Amino acid sequence: MEKLIFIVDDEPSILKLLAHWVKNTWNYNVETFENAESMLKAFDKNPDLILLDIMLPDINGNEVLAIIKQKNKLLPVIMLSAQGNINVALESLRLGAFDYFTKPIDKERLEHVIANAVKTYDLEKEIIHLNQKLNERYSFDSIISKNDAMQEVFKMVTKVLDNDVTVLIHGESGTGKELIARAIHYNGVRKANPFIVVNCASIPRELLESELFGHEKGAFTGAHQRKIGKFELANGGTIFLDEIGEMEMSLQAKILRVIQQKEFERIGGNELLKTDVRIISATNKDLKEAVNDKEFREDLYYRLNSFPINIPPLRERRSDIVVLIDHFINSFNKKLNKNISGVSKNALKMLFDYDWPGNVRELENTIERCIILSDGDKIEVDSLPPQIKIQTPITEIKVSGDVFSESSPIIPFEKLKEEAIKHAIKVANGNMVEASKKLRIGRATLYRLIDKYKIEIPKG
Numbered sequence: 348m349e350k351l352i353f354i355v356d357d358e359p360s361i362l363k364l365l366a367h368w369v370k371n372t373w374n375y376n377v378e379t380f381e382n383a384e385s386m387l388k389a390f391d392k393n394p395d396l397i398l399l400d401i402m403l404p405d406i407n408g409n410e411v412l413a414i415i416k417q418k419n420k421l422l423p424v425i426m427l428s429a430q431g432n433i434n435v436a437l438e439s440l441r442l443g444a445f446d447y448f449t450k451p452i453d454k455e456r457l458e459h460v461i462a463n464a465v466k467t468y469d470l471e472k473e474i475i476h477l478n479q480k481l482n483e484r485y486s487f488d489s490i491i492s493k494n495d496a497m498q499e500v501f502k503m504v505t506k507v508l509d510n511d512v513t514v515l516i517h518g519e520s521g522t523g524k525e526l527i528a529r530a531i532h533y534n535g536v537r538k539a540n541p542f543i544v545v546n547c548a549s550i551p552r553e554l555l556e557s558e559l560f561g562h563e564k565g566a567f568t569g570a571h572q573r574k575i576g577k578f579e580l581a582n583g584g585t586i587f588l589d590e591i592g593e594m595e596m597s598l599q600a601k602i603l604r605v606i607q608q609k610e611f612e613r614i615g616g617n618e619l620l621k622t623d624v625r626i627i628s629a630t631n632k633d634l635k636e637a638v639n640d641k642e643f644r645e646d647l648y649y650r651l652n653s654f655p656i657n658i659p660p661l662r663e664r665r666s667d668i669v670v671l672i673d674h675f676i677n678s679f680n681k682k683l684n685k686n687i688s689g690v691s692k693n694a695l696k697m698l699f700d701y702d703w704p705g706n707v708r709e710l711e712n713t714i715e716r717c718i719i720l721s722d723g724d725k726i727e728v729d730s731l732p733p734q735i736k737i738q739t740p741i742t743e744i745k746v747s748g749d750v751f752s753e754s755s756p757i758i759p760f761e762k763l764k765e766e767a768i769k770h771a772i773k774v775a776n777g778n779m780v781e782a783s784k785k786l787r788i789g790r791a792t793l794y795r796l797i798d799k800y801k802i803e804i805p806k807g
Contacts, residue, residue: 350465351376351393355386355411356400356427361450365398373458375465383411390418395465396445401428401435409438416443421471423464427452490526491674494664500527503656508535513606515651516629518658521708524629525589527656532585537625540584543577548590556598557614566615578611578622585625591651592632592643599644602626606650626651633787640789661703661710668699671707675714676726687718690726697728701735765800768793777805 352375356362362379370377378394380386383406386397397415401408412424423445428435436447445464448457492498504527507514514531516524525544532542550558557566561576577586588594594602605611610621628651637643661667672695676687690698694717703709713732720730728736767786775781783793797804 349374349376350395351378352461353378353380353386353389353394353397355380355383355397355403357381357402357404358400361400361427365452368454368457369398369461373461375461382406383408387411387414390415394422395468396461397422397424399424399426401426401439402430409435409442412439412442412444421468421475423468425457425460425464490523490530491671492664492667493670494659494667496659496664497667500656500658503654504531504534507531507654511625513625513651513653514627514656515634515654516627516656516658517631518629519631519660519704519706521706522658522660523707524631524658525587527658528585528587528627528629531627532587532625537584541581542585542587543581544587544589545577546589548593552595552598555594556601559598560601560611560613562614563616566613570615573613576611576613578605578624579620581624582622583624585627588626588628590630591628592630592634592637596642596644599647603644603647603650606647631784631787632789636792637789640791642789642791661706665699668703668710669695671710672698672714675711676718679715679718683715683718685718685721686724687721687726688724691728694726694728694731697731697735764796765802768796768800769802772797772802772804779804 352369354362354365354369354377356365356379359381362381366377366379369375375395378389378392380389381404383403399408399411399415403411408426408428412426415422415424420443424443426436426439426444426447427450428447429450439447445467446460448460490497490501492501508531514528516527518524529542532538545555545558547555557570557574557576559576559578561574561579562570564570564572588602601611605622605624606626609623610619612619634643634648634652638645638648672690676689679685680687698710698713705712713735714726716732717726717730721727768782771782771785772779775785779790779793783790786793788796796802
């Protein structure tokens with residue numbers, strides 16, 4: 348789309364020359380005006396830049412500049428003057444002028460300034476557009492739920508938008524912890540500043556400290572240049588520490604220092620860096636139990652847990668399943684250019700009865716898969732994943748739901764725990780980290796129970 352430039356000058360010869368440069372030499376669309384009043388009447392044509400003479404017959408150029416900035420504060424305005432008065436130039440810049448030229452005008456310099464101003468204006472408009480999309484995406488209206496427990500979560504979130512209290516979000520994988528964290532950031536006072544995500548479980552432990560705090564050149568083998576850490580990048584905004592329960596104890600001490608002192612050092616550096624960052628963390632572990640198992644610092648736990656928010660799993664808010672299915676169908680219809688109208692009765696029953704261990708994320712992925720596979724106008728049973736179609740008898744312990752009938756034999760609780768641990772180790776192929784995650788207990792607790800029940804760990 349070609350750019351439109353307004354030129355306002357009461358000298359016909361200057362007006363003609365500038366119009367020739369702008370249109371015929373630099374290939375912009377142009378409209379010329381001999382006074383401010385006529386230009387302001389045409390303002391709804393949305394120019395991309397204005398060349399504005401200071402000495403106009405009807406209104407002083409700086410007064411016109413102030414009016415323009417009230418209408419559109421981002422629009423670049425380049426001031427032109429036959430007088431080389433430094434005070435006039437400074438006043439124009441103070442009022443928001445992009446640049447200031449004295450006549451006779453340096454053609455080459457003006458070309459470069461116009462190109463730079465138009466590019467800057469495009470970037471600023473794009474940033475505003477992206478911020479609007481972010482605000483829409485992470486508004487509370489975009490978090491779909493009619494469940495009373497989730498409505499309570501939303502109420503809790505509104506309480507922390509305009510302050511910097513540390514928030515700890517509890518919830519199983521896939522419940523939307525990051526979505527809640529983003530909603531807090533993009534609806535709060537820091538929304539214009541960065542939102543930085545660090546997944547503490549996906550970054551190798553030996554690299555996580557560098558990722559968070561950065562390092563100096565030569566700090567360790569392979570540190571060929573300075574690295575800026577996430578806390579530096581997030582300055583003024585929010586850092587989201589996902590799966591913080593996986594962070595090792597030595598690094599937890601440094602996070603505590605950031606919370607308490609608002610300062611840190613890069614690895615291998617001596618410079619003390621101040622930071623203004625809001626910390627939101629999330630975990631799918633029981634951090635209180637991790638504290639008891641000496642796997643998480645108690646002082647850090649209480650600092651992070653200043654304002655806890657608990658997100659219930661999808662199986663505990665089944666009323667949301669149908670609402671979310673409708674939402675995902677509408678979303679993926681647009682994305683995949685499909686026209687699925689709903690879900691068949693039998694398929695809906697299977698979707699409703701399934702326990703959704705992956706929660707909302709698993710449901711979203713399932714609906715996308717079903718829409719891709721569906722040939723008709725409804726999601727049918729044959730497009731559902733196998734684990735939903737064939738819900739085999741339960742062989743593992745579940746936290747909620749009716750597992751046993753009244754006729755089931757009573758099994759001692761200790762035996763249930765023993766069998767659960769054996770099953771988790773088998774499913775995790777002997778990986779103790781994975782097994783402890785599946786059981787939602789700390790590794791120290793797992794090893795203690797393995798020793799207690801004399802459970803053999805498979806080798807190899």
